Amino acid sequence: MKKILVVLLFTSVLLAGLVSCKKDSGTIKIGVAGAHSGDLASYGLPTVKAAELVAEMYNANGGVLGKQIELVIEDDVCKPEVATNTAAKLVGEGVVAVVGHICSGATKAALGIYKDEELITISPSATNPPLTKSGDYPNFFRTIAPDDAQAQVEVDFVADVLDLKKVAIIHDKGDYGKGFATFCQDMLNDKGGIEIVMFEGIQVGAVDYSAIINKLGASGADGVIFGGYHPEASKLISQMKKKKIDIPFLSEDGVKDDTFIKVAAEFAEGVYATGPVDTTSNPMAIKAAEDHVAKYGEEPGAFFLNAYAATVALLNAIEKAGSTDFDDISAAMKSEYVETPLGKISFDKAGDAIGVGFAVYQVQNGAFVELK
Amino acid sequence: MNLEYFFSLFLGGMTRGSIYALIALGYTMVYGIIKLINFAHGEIYMIGAFTALIIGGALSLTSMNPVAIFIIAAIVAIVYSAAYGYTIEKIAYKPLRNAPRLSALISAIGVSIFLQNYVLLSQTSDFLPFPNLLPEFGFLKPVENFLSTTQFLILLSTAVVMILLTILIKFTKMGKAMRATAQDQQMAQLVGINVNRVISMTFIIGSATAALGGVLITTHIGQINFYIGFIAGIKAFVAAVLGGIGSIPGAVLGSFVLGLTESFGTGYISSDYEDAFAFIILILILIFKPSGLLGRKENEKV
Numbered sequence: 085m086k087k088i089l090v091v092l093l094f095t096s097v098l099l100a101g102l103v104s105c106k107k108d109s110g111t112i113k114i115g116v117a118g119a120h121s122g123d124l125a126s127y128g129l130p131t132v133k134a135a136e137l138v139a140e141m142y143n144a145n146g147g148v149l150g151k152q153i154e155l156v157i158e159d160d161v162c163k164p165e166v167a168t169n170t171a172a173k174l175v176g177e178g179v180v181a182v183v184g185h186i187c188s189g190a191t192k193a194a195l196g197i198y199k200d201e202e203l204i205t206i207s208p209s210a211t212n213p214p215l216t217k218s219g220d221y222p223n224f225f226r227t228i229a230p231d232d233a234q235a236q237v238e239v240d241f242v243a244d245v246l247d248l249k250k251v252a253i254i255h256d257k258g259d260y261g262k263g264f265a266t267f268c269q270d271m272l273n274d275k276g277g278i279e280i281v282m283f284e285g286i287q288v289g290a291v292d293y294s295a296i297i298n299k300l301g302a303s304g305a306d307g308v309i310f311g312g313y314h315p316e317a318s319k320l321i322s323q324m325k326k327k328k329i330d331i332p333f334l335s336e337d338g339v340k341d342d343t344f345i346k347v348a349a350e351f352a353e354g355v356y357a358t359g360p361v362d363t364t365s366n367p368m369a370i371k372a373a374e375d376h377v378a379k380y381g382e383e384p385g386a387f388f389l390n391a392y393a394a395t396v397a398l399l400n401a402i403e404k405a406g407s408t409d410f411d412d413i414s415a416a417m418k419s420e421y422v423e424t425p426l427g428k429i430s431f432d433k434a435g436d437a438i439g440v441g442f443a444v445y446q447v448q449n450g451a452f453v454e455l456k
Numbered sequence: 457m458n459l460e461y462f463f464s465l466f467l468g469g470m471t472r473g474s475i476y477a478l479i480a481l482g483y484t485m486v487y488g489i490i491k492l493i494n495f496a497h498g499e500i501y502m503i504g505a506f507t508a509l510i511i512g513g514a515l516s517l518t519s520m521n522p523v524a525i526f527i528i529a530a531i532v533a534i535v536y537s538a539a540y541g542y543t544i545e546k547i548a549y550k551p552l553r554n555a556p557r558l559s560a561l562i563s564a565i566g567v568s569i570f571l572q573n574y575v576l577l578s579q580t581s582d583f584l585p586f587p588n589l590l591p592e593f594g595f596l597k598p599v600e601n602f603l604s605t606t607q608f609l610i611l612l613s614t615a616v617v618m619i620l621l622t623i624l625i626k627f628t629k630m631g632k633a634m635r636a637t638a639q640d641q642q643m644a645q646l647v648g649i650n651v652n653r654v655i656s657m658t659f660i661i662g663s664a665t666a667a668l669g670g671v672l673i674t675t676h677i678g679q680i681n682f683y684i685g686f687i688a689g690i691k692a693f694v695a696a697v698l699g700g701i702g703s704i705p706g707a708v709l710g711s712f713v714l715g716l717t718e719s720f721g722t723g724y725i726s727s728d729y730e731d732a733f734a735f736i737i738l739i740l741i742l743i744f745k746p747s748g749l750l751g752r753k754e755n756e757k758v
Contacts (some may be wrong), residue, residue, distance in 0.1 A: 123581060291687070292468075295727065298723060323677070347584070351678075
């Protein structure tokens with residue numbers, strides 16, 4: 085009796101597995117992964133909203149390949165160890181492609197899984213260069229320029245516009261922050277004429293940063309480049325200003341977030357940060373922002389347009405490819421130009437977007453303003 | 457390098473050490489009395505900071521004097537956190553007092569996770585700015601290069617807390633009861649000490665000092681989020697172990713050693729290894745003095 089029961093149970097489990105595999109739901113599932121909670125949720129949530137808006141738009145016009153788009157949204161809290169689970173979940177859900185992840189570290193961790201499953205992955209914000217340039221991930225695309233493009237803009241600005249002679253570089257030891265800091269260091273060394281007086285990592289979440297600030301003051305730097313995210317940046321800049329160390333503070337996209345201005349308040353004034361070129365005059369970008377306000381009742385957040393462009397590029401490629409097959413979509417991504425809120429873009433062999441770049445911004449009167 | 461730089465680092469290290477000390481006191485007092493490592497203690501510090509932020513933020517909308525706002529916010533935060541400490545002990549530790557020590561430890565970790573997520577859900581996951589309430593003290597002008605107003609305040613408050621605590625423990629009846637309970641709970645009970653009250657009092661005092669630390673650090677750093685208690689708690693725990701867990705002067709000494717090590721390590725070597733220095737010191741001290749700097753040797757009873 086017991087044996088029969090076991091056999092019955094076993095077969096029913098097997099059958100259930102088969103059924104769920106064969107189930108054709110009549111929709112095209114797109115995964116959306118990134119930080120949707122925790123410290124860095126403000127980077128990840130706008131992507132979810134962008135994907136929702138694009139999917140809604142396509143669905144209203146009959147979907148893609150005659151099928152409706154269904155989004156599968158999963159949180160990775162920006163942590164590599166969580167991202168692998170997120171990826172496995174999305175694979176289990178049967179998605180055909182993924183928009184995400186948000187943070188470079190988490191993206192890298194998840195990419196291996198997507199690669200094995202032959203899933204196109206397109207990130208609106210993961211800027212770590214080797215993700216594309218190493219050639220390890222033929223399934224990876226992104227609608228944001230990689231960090232070294234950003235570092236180049238930053239270094240040119242430091243040398244040509246601010247004309248600094250002694251620069252201190254501080255980073256948060258993370259993939260993104262340290263990566264950026266190292267590019268800046270290499271490029272400054274190549275350029276010559278600028279001395280790097282300090283290159284150090286800080287502990288994320290430390291009780292205070294007075295020691296490193298003292299060291300910065302003693303180093304005689306006439307400018308500081310920071311690689312990392314906004315919570316550390318706002319602590320550093322406010323402690324610097326309180327210590328009366330009044331030198332230009334330059335950072336990158338991880339700091340160019342309104343939360344930074346909100347938290348650092350008056351200390352944020354004058355801070356430079358590089359970020360994607362302003363596309364607010366692009367009609368598609370304007371419409372996307374209006375739709376966002378209409379649906380969610382607030383202005384879109386960080387990487388919203390990149391995510392919007394990523395989703396549009398992906399769905400367009402699926403449509404043009406005429407299938408959800410990996411090779412077809414991949415080929416379409418690289419050959420087709422598509423109209424997005426970032427302008428007309430396509431992708432190069434490595435997976436980087438052609439037609440997307442960086443500019444320098446400065447906090448002026450409580451808002452980031454692009455410097456021309 | 458020059459002397460001013462040395463002093464800046466020294467005072468920076470002392471400031472950090474003071475914050476660690478205010479938190480470490482709670483760890484060490486609780487351990488001294490009920491042999492429990494109260495992992496929820498870092499969260500009390502975070503709740504103190506949050507309460508001060510909420511009260512301070514609300515009152516700064518009125519036209520009150522900023523210093524008065526700061527003092528009110530600090531007092532409310534301390535009282536509120538002390539109430540948390542008291543309640544946590546009653547709910548999570550008291551029922552487990554005669555259970556194996558591991559059970560109470562797991563309960564402490566549970567409380568810690570609960571409180572973090574409770575603040576995350578009821579407040580926000582974002583970093584929040586703390587209003588700048590304190591004026592620059594005029595008399596600090598000559599030394600402002602290496603001692604800021606908030607740093608001065610942190611050092612001063614810590615010193616006052618240490619003195620008050622010493623008086624409390626050495627010279628009051630409650631202090632005597634605490635020492636007796638720490639030595640032998642059962643015997644203390646036999647001679648008529650209300651052990652439950654003593655333990656509650658320990659949690660209240662420990663939570664109050666941690667909350668004070670939280671309030672001071674928010675004014676110093678200017679921002680907080682729900683997660684600040686974790687790292688500060690771990691560091692303070694290391695400080696308490698370093699000084700000899702269970703010993704109050706030990707916790708203070710351990711905190712200053714830790715703060716100064718981190719500060720000088722960063723200043724003269726590299727901040728890349730800030731945490732590494734902290735733990736190297738811990739390992740070295742524990743190799744040579746396993747019970748910590750001022751810890752009592754535990755004699756195993758046969």
